[in-house]
Amino acid sequence: MKSFQETVSTLMVNNFEVTKDINALVLMDMSTEELGKKFSDALQKDGWKVRTYLMEDRTRSGEEPPQEAADEMLKYDLVFCLTKHSLTHTVARKNANTHGISVITMPGITEDMFLNGAMSADYSRVEKETLSMTDKLTDAHMVIIETGAAHELVIPVNGRNGVPSTGVFRGKAASGNLPSGEAYIAPLEGEAVGTIEINGSISGIGLVAKPIVLTIEKGRLIDASGQSGRELLELLGDGDGRYLCELGIGTNHAARLTGNILEDEKAYETIHVAFGSNHTFGGKIKTNVHIDCVTKNPTVNWK
Known part of the structure; x- marks a missing residue:
């Protein structure tokens, strides 16, 4: 080491x-x-x-x-x-x-x-896989996330561009996380619908003790089950922070799921949805909160 x-x-x-x-x-x-x-x-x-x-x-x-x-x-x-x-x-x-x-x-x-x-990943590999996944998000009309026994979240993304977070920074005005490795996109506001089971972690809360179910109608979070769900709703407030603002897919082969969102959302076999601001990466929501929710081993369907 x-x-x-x-x-x-x-x-x-x-x-x-x-x-x-x-x-x-x-x-x-x-x-x-x-x-x-x-x-x-x-x-x-x-x-x-x-x-x-x-x-x-x-x-x-x-x-x-x-x-x-x-x-x-x-x-x-x-x-x-x-x-x-x-x-x-x-x-x-x-x-x-x-x-x-x-x-x-x-x-x-x-x-x-x-x-x-x-942080110990081969970032040439991370960069290549992240850019490939970003193209896939850009080309999609909608992404359907299946989790748990019977949960499905339909996320329209048509016309939006995927954003790469490769961990490799070139030129002026570069921006992104370290450690890194994710491709993400701003969904069409007000259009996502369905439910998703979160079995990983939540920003500001950590690992969830047991899976929670988020219910989304017209792009807005209307219900979240369990204690972690109640904490999430409190963090988001009652305003525009409740809107679904991001879909992200982890692309870092060395990332672990530890309860720290910075690393969790980069891990293989995870996706994350976020609520709150997305005006900084192609969306229209501008508020004073952005909370990511990571779930592992989902089924991702592209249309």
């Missing part, structure tokens, strides 16, 4: 096309401060010009960072977001990309994840 320093060094060589004259920022929060500083120190030891910025924890994925943090992101060429909750689907991230800044989001990252699992 590689050391932390070796892992960071390999990452910067294999997954990025940048030179050491750029300015980098490690954005962290109270929950990730220790690991954020360790990551920053590892970058500095390799000769990268890097600074850190500490912000307060967000309460859920998709919530905007403080304005001061969003402004700080605009001062650098490359920003690593080592935070408790995801900044991927935020205006702050999208705005930084618009200014030519690359933003790598690493919500819930742990030292174990740096050294094992998805």
